[in-house]
Amino acid sequence: MEGKDNSKPELASEAVDAIEKVVGTYPGYRRAHARGYVYKGVFTPNGKASTLTVAAHLQDEAVPVVIRFSNSSPVPSHPDAHSPVKGMAVKFQLPGGGETDLITVTIPLFFAKTPEAFVDIAHFIKTAKDGFPNLKELGGILLKYPESKAGLQMLKEMRSPASFATCQYYSIHAFYFMNAQGRRQAIKYEWVPDAGLSMLEKKEAAEHPEYYLEEEMEERIKQGPVGFKLNIQIGGEKDPADDPTIAWSEDKQAITVGHLLITDKLESSLDHLLFDPTNIPEGIECSNDPILHFRHRAYAVSYARRTHGQ
Numbered sequence: 001m002e003g004k005d006n007s008k009p010e011l012a013s014e015a016v017d018a019i020e021k022v023v024g025t026y027p028g029y030r031r032a033h034a035r036g037y038v039y040k041g042v043f044t045p046n047g048k049a050s051t052l053t054v055a056a057h058l059q060d061e062a063v064p065v066v067i068r069f070s071n072s073s074p075v076p077s078h079p080d081a082h083s084p085v086k087g088m089a090v091k092f093q094l095p096g097g098g099e100t101d102l103i104t105v106t107i108p109l110f111f112a113k114t115p116e117a118f119v120d121i122a123h124f125i126k127t128a129k130d131g132f133p134n135l136k137e138l139g140g141i142l143l144k145y146p147e148s149k150a151g152l153q154m155l156k157e158m159r160s161p162a163s164f165a166t167c168q169y170y171s172i173h174a175f176y177f178m179n180a181q182g183r184r185q186a187i188k189y190e191w192v193p194d195a196g197l198s199m200l201e202k203k204e205a206a207e208h209p210e211y212y213l214e215e216e217m218e219e220r221i222k223q224g225p226v227g228f229k230l231n232i233q234i235g236g237e238k239d240p241a242d243d244p245t246i247a248w249s250e251d252k253q254a255i256t257v258g259h260l261l262i263t264d265k266l267e268s269s270l271d272h273l274l275f276d277p278t279n280i281p282e283g284i285e286c287s288n289d290p291i292l293h294f295r296h297r298a299y300a301v302s303y304a305r306r307t308h309g310q
């Protein structure tokens with residue numbers, strides 16, 4: 001796939017090495033978002049995306065999905081409250097065969113604009129507490145990468161959620177929808193929880209059991225399926241499609257294109273699934289965001305290591 005990621009081939013391994021250098025190596029685990037729980041469910045599109053894209057899972061047929069909720073920390077034993085940013089990775093089975101992935105997190109911005117900046121920032125981290133970088137140390141980096149300020153500030157202010165089911169999740173990156181006439185439209189994705197938003201104060205989260213989010217989901221699913229709306233934000237002329245450090249203007253209406261129901265937990269958090277943000281079907285294209293394309297390579301490095309006993 002042609003992308004705007006022109007970074008040197010070895011940078012993907014360097015990025016994963018840099019994470020391992022800060023936090024250590026945990027064989028068999030993902031090098032980021034190490035602790036996660038896998039569920040299954042059904043996604044039902046409502047047809048509203050069909051004028052914008054021919055993507056098969058966004059037409060009118062419900063499709064099976066696998067969902068992995070995760071803590072963003074690269075340390076699998078890290079308590080839930082210590083890594084407030086959460087991930088939601090969804091694998092859709094396409095009608096007619098094949099799969100596509102949509103990976104989202106509870107923060108709308110990323111702190112690095114390029115793969116080189118990500119690796120440089122990772123090298124800048126000299127100490128970590130509980131496996132997490134000391135954000136105060138990152139002050140110097142803002143002089144070099146002023147565009148990182150908004151993302152780092154947001155990271156600092158994040159609170160842990162009451163539940164994986166009470167967060168809004170963002171794709172951060174833009175993608176292009178392509179319709180039957182070949183028209184291209186930049187979009188971003190958001191999962192909006194049926195249960196509404198609910199976050200915990202820092203002190204409150206620290207008083208919860210270490211892995212309260214797994215237990216909470218277990219109880220919640222016993223009461224019935226957990227739902228999310230899939231919304232798309234339509235990019236305007238002033239919304240950059242290739243820069244993950246800049247949020248799109250909030251003033252436009254999101255369009256709901258479908259609904260997800262999560263029904264059951266699947267076995268094993270130490271799963272061998274690979275979610276790849278560039279794994280997209282006909283009718284969707286990656287934007288030129290270099291981080292988006294770089295993730296394809298970095299995730300392959302992490303996947304190869306964790307599935308080969310490293």
Ligand code: HEM
Nearest residue numbers: 030031032033068087089104105110118275298299302303
């Ligand atoms: C330079 C930028 C980034 C690097 C180097 C990076 C690195 C990684 C790595 C190594 C993994 C583990 C992959 C695996 O073993 O399967 C991972 C997982 C993940 N990343 Fe990133 N990441 C980056 C940016 C992002 C961004 C912008 C998002 C926002 C959506 C994101 C969200 C996630 C999520 C949700 C997972 C867990 C996926 C799963 O459940 O399998 N990452 N990342």
